[in-house]
Amino acid sequence: xxxPTSHSIIRTEGLSKTYPGADAPAVNSLDLTVEQGEIFGLLxxxxxxxxxxxGMLTTRVIPTSGRAIVAGVDVVTHPAKAKQSIGVVSxxxxxxxxxxxxxxxxxxxxxxxxxxxxxxxxxxxxxEQFQLAKWAKASVYALSGGMAQRLMVARSIxxxxxxxxxDEPTAGLDPQSRLALWDILRTLNAAGQTILLTTHYMEEADxxxxxxxxxxxxxxxALDTPAGLKxxxxxxxxxxxxxxxxxxxxxxxxxxxxxxxxxxxxVDQGLEMHVRAADRILARAIAAAxxxxxxxxxxxxxxxxxxxxxxxxxxxxxxx
Amino acid sequence: MSTTDTITLHxxxxxFAASRTAxxxxxxxDVVVLRKNLGEFVVRTLIQPFLLCFVFLFVFPKIGQSVGxxxxxxxxxxxxxxxxxxGVVGISIMFQGVQSxxxxxxxxxxxxxxxxxxxxxxxxxxxxxLSKVLGGCLQGLISAAIVLPIASVVHAKGVEADLSLRWLLxxxxxxxxxxxxxxxxxxxxxxFEPRNIGLMFGxxxxxxxxxxxxxxxxxxxxPVKVGGFHWLQTLVLINPLIYVNEGMxxxxxxxxxMHLYIVYPVLLxxxxxxxxxxxxxxxRRVLS
Numbered sequence: 025x026x027x028p029t030s031h032s033i034i035r036t037e038g039l040s041k042t043y044p045g046a047d048a049p050a051v052n053s054l055d056l057t058v059e060q061g062e063i064f065g066l067l068x069x070x071x072x073x074x075x076x077x078x079g080m081l082t083t084r085v086i087p088t089s090g091r092a093i094v095a096g097v098d099v100v101t102h103p104a105k106a107k108q109s110i111g112v113v114s115x116x117x118x119x120x121x122x123x124x125x126x127x128x129x130x131x132x133x134x135x136x137x138x139x140x141x142x143x144x145x146x147x148x149x150x151x152e153q154f155q156l157a158k159w160a161k162a163s164v165y166a167l168s169g170g171m172a173q174r175l176m177v178a179r180s181i182x183x184x185x186x187x188x189x190x191d192e193p194t195a196g197l198d199p200q201s202r203l204a205l206w207d208i209l210r211t212l213n214a215a216g217q218t219i220l221l222t223t224h225y226m227e228e229a230d231x232x233x234x235x236x237x238x239x240x241x242x243x244x245x246a247l248d249t250p251a252g253l254k255x256x257x258x259x260x261x262x263x264x265x266x267x268x269x270x271x272x273x274x275x276x277x278x279x280x281x282x283x284x285x286x287x288x289x290x291v292d293q294g295l296e297m298h299v300r301a302a303d304r305i306l307a308r309a310i311a312a313a314x315x316x317x318x319x320x321x322x323x324x325x326x327x328x329x330x331x332x333x334x335x336x337x338x339x340x341x342x343x344x
Numbered sequence: 345m346s347t348t349d350t351i352t353l354h355x356x357x358x359x360f361a362a363s364r365t366a367x368x369x370x371x372x373x374d375v376v377v378l379r380k381n382l383g384e385f386v387v388r389t390l391i392q393p394f395l396l397c398f399v400f401l402f403v404f405p406k407i408g409q410s411v412g413x414x415x416x417x418x419x420x421x422x423x424x425x426x427x428x429x430x431g432v433v434g435i436s437i438m439f440q441g442v443q444s445x446x447x448x449x450x451x452x453x454x455x456x457x458x459x460x461x462x463x464x465x466x467x468x469x470x471x472x473x474l475s476k477v478l479g480g481c482l483q484g485l486i487s488a489a490i491v492l493p494i495a496s497v498v499h500a501k502g503v504e505a506d507l508s509l510r511w512l513l514x515x516x517x518x519x520x521x522x523x524x525x526x527x528x529x530x531x532x533x534x535x536f537e538p539r540n541i542g543l544m545f546g547x548x549x550x551x552x553x554x555x556x557x558x559x560x561x562x563x564x565x566x567p568v569k570v571g572g573f574h575w576l577q578t579l580v581l582i583n584p585l586i587y588v589n590e591g592m593x594x595x596x597x598x599x600x601x602m603h604l605y606i607v608y609p610v611l612l613x614x615x616x617x618x619x620x621x622x623x624x625x626x627x628r629r630v631l632s
């Protein structure tokens with residue numbers, strides 16, 4: 025049990041999972057604390073161990089070692105008890121195809137021990153809240169991907185879980201449905217819902233999460249607020265230069281001419297520079313490139329993103 | 345709704361209490377789905393018994409075709425309708441186990457992924473599997489009840505089944521058979537991927553059906569032998585349907601049947617074996 029003063033809703037200690045037959049652990053000695061009321065993101069590429077981590081916290085994956093406490097209950101030793109406080113939205117559509125939209129909610133309430141009247145009332149109210157009321161009697165086959173996702177979210181919070189786990193919640197959704205889902209999650213969170221989500225979309229982690237853990241190869245590489253993570257890059261601007269010719273020579277010329285460049289690397293058809301205190305950086309970069317005999321085809325200035333953070337930490341891009 | 349004061353920050357109920365209501369809800373859901381699909385369920389349940397009775401008890405007598413060795417049948421005091429009626433109840437119970445548990449579960453694992461949500465119910469996961477078996481049992485019981493009258497209706501003149509109901513046996517053997525066959529359904533449903541369902545029918549369901557004593561009495565298989573060895577009568581003893589059908593014969597007719605002190609313990613044994621394999625398979629499929 026957590027101490028009464030603690031507001032952590034998830035706590036793991038040395039949580040590890042090695043799947044049978046695998047050489048390397050999928051999750052490697054994870055120490056993680058998620059506070060009540062947070063939207064916490066696990067960000068990383070496919071195979072980073074995010075889904076395995078969420079699986080262990082939701083009792084579906086049995087850890088090889090370590091401990092995980094969710095809502096004050098050890099999920100390894102008391103999985104059935106822990107499930108009372110857990111809501112899960114999985115990547116795939118797991119709606120009950122034999123029940124209609126309303127019944128999917130109603131029976132979830134009954135499953136979690138609510139009476140018939142309370143389940144009925146909550147189902148009605150959630151359908152209103154999630155703008156699915158006019159689909160109440162429809163087959164779940166009739167729902168679009170975005171609507172099915174909304175129904176799954178409604179179902180997952182029906183029993184007022186201490187934590188809502190969402191595995192890649194917007195994977196496969198169109199941009200409009202994704203924005204709508206983000207709004208829903210923000211609203212739920214504003215009402216006190218703690219949410220842990222896994223994602224490989226950096227915008228999702230950036231826009232939605234209070235804190236983000238960047239994972240790769242089963243380990244947490246960095247954990248902070250999105251702003252804090254971006255500050256850790258040590259640059260306030262990212263300059264992308266596209267030019268013909270030998271990029272290594274261009275990189276050497278630019279870093280010699282521009283003392284405020286903290287990092288420079290080759291990308292598709294050009295170079296990416298991390299720059300600190302970038303006063304008039306575009307003009308100076310073009311001048312330096314041209315002085316070295318390069319024709320600049322294109323140049324752009326952006327702010328660091330979580331993608332930049334990930335590349336900084338791992339040397340590879342987040343997207344495959 | 346989800347304001348901080350209504351969110352349950354710690355589990356509020358004992359696991360036992362939560363599991364009990366969860367099991368109730370899982371079964372309630374099955375009953376509601378069954379009620380929705382009642383027409384389909386009845387047709388699905390009745391079509392096979394109807395066809396069996398129609399061909400064997402109506403068409404065959406009409407065209408004067410005896411079923412297999414007419415001499416033995418004539419020598420026996422039990423007519424074929426009586427043999428078949430018990431077998432029809434037994435085979436219906438078995439198909440209910442395959443259809444309502446195995447096919448359903450194989451789909452939920454492989455195609456709809458519904459099981460992923462169901463196992464998040466606030467109870468041990470074996471209870472989720474057990475609820476499927478109990479739901480299958482219920483459907484088996486209903487099918488047994490609606491199938492029996494068929495044989496007394498669908499037949500040619502003079503080919504009536506000779507029923508003699510023994511209620512104590514009916515009330516114990518029918519539920520026991522339903523449990524054994526639903527547990528078999530759990531084993532099959534957790535062993536076969538949806539794409540291999542054809543294999544399941546070919547290699548498991550058909551042999552069980554044809555070598556399960558539906559169309560003949562186990563007690564009369566003795567003449568099939570090599571040397572002095574009654575190989576068929578021995579071999580089919582691994583078939584759980586034999587015990588179901590012989591049990592139905594004992595419960596519904598006065599035809600000779602396998603001793604009940606074999607039928608009861610073996611059916612109980614099959615329940616135990618199938619449940620333990622099925623629950624273990626289920627756990628393996630659900631957890632990693």
